[in-house]
Amino acid sequence: MRTLSKNPVHAAAGVSGSGVPDAPPGPPVIAVRDVRISDGVTGREIVHGVGFELTPGRAIGIVGESGSGKTLTCRAVLGILPAHFGVSAGSVEIEGTDISTLTPRQWTALRGTTVGAVFQDPASYLNPSIRVGAQIAEVIRVKQGVKRREARRRALDLLAAVRLRDPELVYGQYTYELSGGMLQRVLIAAAIAVEPRALIADEATTALDVTVQAEILDLLAELRERTGLALVVVSHDLAVVAQLCDEVLVMRQGEVVEQGPTRSVLHDPRHPYTRLLIAEHEQYGLDRFLTVKEAS
Numbered sequence: 651m652r653t654l655s656k657n658p659v660h661a662a663a664g665v666s667g668s669g670v671p672d673a674p675p676g677p678p679v680i681a682v683r684d685v686r687i688s689d690g691v692t693g694r695e696i697v698h699g700v701g702f703e704l705t706p707g708r709a710i711g712i713v714g715e716s717g718s719g720k721t722l723t724c725r726a727v728l729g730i731l732p733a734h735f736g737v738s739a740g741s742v743e744i745e746g747t748d749i750s751t752l753t754p755r756q757w758t759a760l761r762g763t764t765v766g767a768v769f770q771d772p773a774s775y776l777n778p779s780i781r782v783g784a785q786i787a788e789v790i791r792v793k794q795g796v797k798r799r800e801a802r803r804r805a806l807d808l809l810a811a812v813r814l815r816d817p818e819l820v821y822g823q824y825t826y827e828l829s830g831g832m833l834q835r836v837l838i839a840a841a842i843a844v845e846p847r848a849l850i851a852d853e854a855t856t857a858l859d860v861t862v863q864a865e866i867l868d869l870l871a872e873l874r875e876r877t878g879l880a881l882v883v884v885s886h887d888l889a890v891v892a893q894l895c896d897e898v899l900v901m902r903q904g905e906v907v908e909q910g911p912t913r914s915v916l917h918d919p920r921h922p923y924t925r926l927l928i929a930e931h932e933q934y935g936l937d938r939f940l941t942v943k944e945a946s
Contacts, residue, residue, distance in 0.1 A: 677746065678703040679848045679880045680727060680765065685740035687722050687731065687904075695738065697722050697904045702897070704848060709874060709881035711891030711912065713927065714901035720884045723901075724850050727882070728767055729757050745847070762793055766841035770853040772833040776825050782836045783809065783821025786843055793844040808839040812869060831862035835869070842873065848880040849873075855890060867893055888931045892916060900924045 680703070687697035697719040704710050712720045725731045727742050729749055742749045744764055752760065761767075769775060777785060783805050791801040802821075809817035812835040825833060834854060841849055851870060855863040871894055873879050883894050891898055891912065898915050900908040900923065908921040919925045 678705050678743070679745060680704040680882070681741075681743040681746075682723070682727060683741045683743070685723065685726055685742060686738050687719070687726055687735055688738035690734045690736055695904070696735070697726075699740065700899070700901075700906055701740070702899060702909070704880045704882060706847060706880050707874065707878040708897070709883060709895040711883045711885065711895035711898040712901060713885055713888055713891050713898060715886055717903075718901040719904040720886075720901055721852055724767070724852050724882060724884055728761065728765065728850065762789065762841075762846060763844050764846055765848045765850065766846040767850040767852065768834070768837050768841050768854045770856050772830070772837035773825050775837060776833065776840075778825045781822050781824060782828065782833075783817075783823075786836070786840045789840055789843045805839070805843070808843055809836070812836070812839045813865070814839075829862075831858055831865065834858065834862075834866055838866075838869065838873075842877075842879070845877070846879070848882065850882040850884070852884040853886070854883075856885070856887070863890075870894060888916075888927055900927065 682700055682702050684699045684701050685697065686695055686699055688695045700719070700723050702710055712723065714720055722731065722735065726737050727744075727749075729752070731737070737750070744760060749757075776782060783802070786805040786808060787798070787801040790796060790804050791798060794801075796804070806817045806821055809820050814820045814832060814835055820828070820832065820836070828836065838854075849870075854870075855866050858866065867890065870881060870883075874881055874894075881894065883891055885891055895912050897910065898908075898912045899906050900915065900921065902923050908915055908919065908924045915924060916928065919928055
C-alpha cells in the first residue's frame with residue numbers, strides 16, 4: 651500500500667486544496683437516487699437504496715468488501731447490469747436524462763461520449779487480435795466521425811497523455827505484448843478518447859503492484875485537474891479512495907452504511923464497519939495519510 655500524500659485538486663472544478671468547493675460546482679453529470687437493484691430470478695433485493703450526485707470535476711469513492719454492491723451500482727449507472735438483474739426502484743440520471751428512457755442507440759451514443767469506464771482487468775476489455783492503438787483510433791473514428799489518419803494521430807496523443815513512453819511502439823502492439831500497468835493506461839486512453847464528462851474506475855488499480863498503482867492514481871488525479879473530469883472510484887481499498895475523492899460511500903451487504911465528505915468519514919467514522927475498515931488500513935499507512943490531512 652502506498653503512503654498517501656496530500657494531492658492537489660484542480661481549480662477547474664472550483665475546489666480548494668482542502669477539498670472544500672470554492673463555488674457551486676454546477677448540475678450533476680450523474681445523479682443516483684435511492685437506487686435498488688434486484689435479482690429478477692429470485693426476487694431478492696441486492697442493493698438497497700444507494701444515492702449520490704457527481705458534479706463536474708468532483709470525485710466520489712465507493713468502498714466496501716467484495717459482494718457489498720459496489721460494482722452492481724456502477725453497472726446500473728452504465729446500463730450494463732448482468733442478466734436477470736435490474737433497477738427495481740429509484741432512478742439514475744445522466745446529464746438530467748433518466749437512463750431508463752434511453753433507447754439502445756441513445757445508450758451507444760452516451761457511453762464513451764458522456765460517461766466512460768475502466769475496469770480491473772483491462773485485457774478482458776481489449777481485443778487481443780487487434781493492435782491496441784487501432785482499437786483506440788476506431789473508437790475516435792466511430793464516435794467523432796473523423797478520418798483514419800486523424801483518428802490515428804489523436805490515438806497517439808492519448809497514448810502520450812497517459813504517460814506511455816513510446817506511443818508509436820505501443821500503438822502497434824497487441825495486448826499480450828504489454829504489462830498490466832501499460833494495459834491499464836491503454837484502457838484509460840480508450841475510455842477518455844472522446845472526452846467523456848465522467849469516468850467510472852472500478853477497482854482499476856487492484857491487480858497492479860504498488861508502484862504502478864501509484865502512477866495510475868496520479869494519472870487519474872491529473873486528468874481530473876486538467877480536464878475537469880468527474881470520477882467515480884470503486885475500491886475495497888480505503889487509501890485509494892482517500893487519495894482521490896471528495897466524498898465517500900461505505901457499502902456493506904448492498905447498503906450504504908456511511909456517506910459524507912472523505913475527510914469527515916475518515917476522521918470521525920460513525921458506523922462500526924467504517925471504523926473496522928479504517929483500523930484494517932492503518933497498518934498499511936492510512937494513519938500517516940490521516941496525519942497529513944490533519945496538518946493540511
